[in-house]
Amino acid sequence: MRRALALAAALAIAGTLAFPSVAAPLFSGPTDQLSNDVELAPSSDYAHLDDDGDLVVDLSAANPDAEGVNADAVTGIEDVFRVRYNGSRFAHVWLTHESDAVTFYADGAPVQSAAANMTLAPNETVAVGVRVDTTGEAADGLIDQITVHARAADSADVASESGAANTNAFSAEGSTARSLAPDATSRRFTALGADAGETTTFDASALALDGAAGGLTLDEVGVASTGGTVSVGVEAAGTAASRSRVAERGAAPLGAVSVTDRLDSAGRATLRFSAPVGFFAERGVAPADLTVYRDDGGELSELAVSTTGERGGRLHFEAETPGFSTFVVAADRARLRVADATLERASAAPGEAVTVTATVSNAGSVAGERSVAVAVGGSVVAEPMVEAPAGGTATVTARVARNVTGEYAVTVGDVDAGTLAVATGNQTDGAAAAQPAVEPTTADEPIREPAGFGLTEVLGLVTLLAVVAVALALARRAPWR
Incomplete structure (x- = not known):
């Protein structure tokens, strides 16, 4: 399949470089439909559809929406238009033209040959970008025809490719799997011909999740198919909102990754990490x-982790997940x-204990x-x-006292x-009532009972009675005169 698109570029005209702003959603409106499987859509102010529905790339100063490219310089525009492939197999797509001054590229590499x-x-x-060289004679003039080539790729062809596209492909049972690393923060996984329930394991090439090489990484993604082709996109950037939600819950975010089911054909999946x-x-x-x-836009849910x-x-x-969204390792x-x-009261006598009570809150994610x-x-x-439960509070108390009068600041944490x-006159009624009521005495005067016999008195009485009894007995035995 071939189809020409127009490029109107006044390559020798000076102007400051204006990077494009991506229109979204790109493919919900009119597109340049090259075939049932390939279509083009503008993604910057440098591209538009003409009256015939053809995609036009305009880098000239005549473009009302964007300034022209720089003169006598090499200018790169990263995202000018998008190519979308709607087929059921892999496809090879490239562009050809007759100008040495213009290079089309995708994922940082030229895409200008089979x-x-x-x-x-x-x-x-x-996303397709354009690099324009206005430093030589080749920059003069216009390019009025560019041909877009698209060729269906056999599974064996895709499985054998590697190198410039950072492709790591291998065969699973009955299917062909492919892992692509477009840049340092993203991965694309595809499996063709997967049976329902079949799991394909994709190599994520140690995708960094914490922004540091050799730190926390996503290593593999095992995806179960619900039947047919599986296509999964992985992105480690743009996860700040999910990290913040997890932090608000009380956990400490360590890294995050977003996973997208591009064809809505993936079932359960296993995410494998290391650090x-x-x-x-x-x-x-x-x-x-x-x-x-797992942050799917609703309530955060926790996935069990197995080492x-x-x-x-x-x-x-x-960790195993029932579906895809953004995942935060925490x-x-x-x-x-x-x-x-708070203090039970603000005053006390020397040595008198006062209760201090504190409320302890737990803003963390576990007790x-x-x-x-x-x-x-x-x-x-x-x-x-x-001890306080996750998201709850607990109360703790302690008794404090001071023996020396004065004022003391009391703190908890x-x-x-x-x-x-603390002062002598500050003794409470309750504390006074607790003291025994004892009359003052001296050390030389023991306390005596007001009445009753002691042991000495009893012994004296017994002796007296014994003497009386003996005297009476003798008197009876004596002869009377």
Whole structure:
């Protein structure tokens, strides 16, 4: 299939370079329909459809929507128009023309021959850029015809390709799988002829999820097909909103990736990750606290994480998902803090205990336990433990006292509970009632009972009675005169 598109480019005219703004959605309106399988759509102010429905690329100063290219310079415009492929097989697409001053490229590589082409998966869209060299004689004049070539690709051809397109393709049972890395932050996966329920594992080529090479990476994506061709897009950039949502929940985001089911033909999937063993220790994260949050625009859901071992100095783990969206690898953690603290009362007598009460909140994603320091006058006097549920609160109490009169600031953690005034006259009624009522005495005067016999008195009485009894007995025995 061949089809010409027009290029109106006054290559020698000076002008400042204006990078294009992408129109979205690109393919919901009129397009240049080259065939049932290939269509073109403008994606910048440099491209438009003419009255006949043909795509025109205008880089001249006559373009009312964009300024022309620079004179005596090499100018590149990254995204001028898009090519969409709607077929059920892979396709090779390239453009040819007769000018040495113009180069069309996609994914950073020229696409101007059958050997140097862009390979599109079913329902895949590729941005086409233009590089214009106005430094030589070849820049003079107009290019009025460019031919777009599209050729269906056999599965064997796609499976054997590699190199410039960063393609890593292999065969699964009954299907052909292909992994493409257009740039450092994205991947494209396609499997042709997959049976329903068949799982194809795609190599993600260690896609960095934390912005650092050799850090947290997505290594593989195992996708189960619901029948037919599977096409999956992966993007590590543009996940800031999902990271923020996870952070608001109380977890610590470590990296994120968006996965798109391009043909709505993928079932369950397994995401496989890895990170250097020291990655978690440096961030104060225990591997047991790892989780993967799925953000589909509604409520965040958690995917269970399974560690699969340590290999090559990296810890490997995976999570299974029922569908695709944005996934945030995070560490669940408790976030306990003292929310408020109060004293039972503001005054007490020396040595009298007063209760201080504090509320501890947990803004984290899991329940947590910690001790809180209770200080009086800057000195820690107690460190009670408190446990609070995820997203909840707990109450902790402690008894504090001072023997020396004065005013003391009382704090729990870094929260002020108030000032405790200690003075002799501050003893409460309750504390006074608790003291025993004892009359004052001296050390030389023991307390005596007001009445009753002691042991000495009893012994004296018994002796007296015994003497009387003996005297009476003798008197009876004596002769009377």
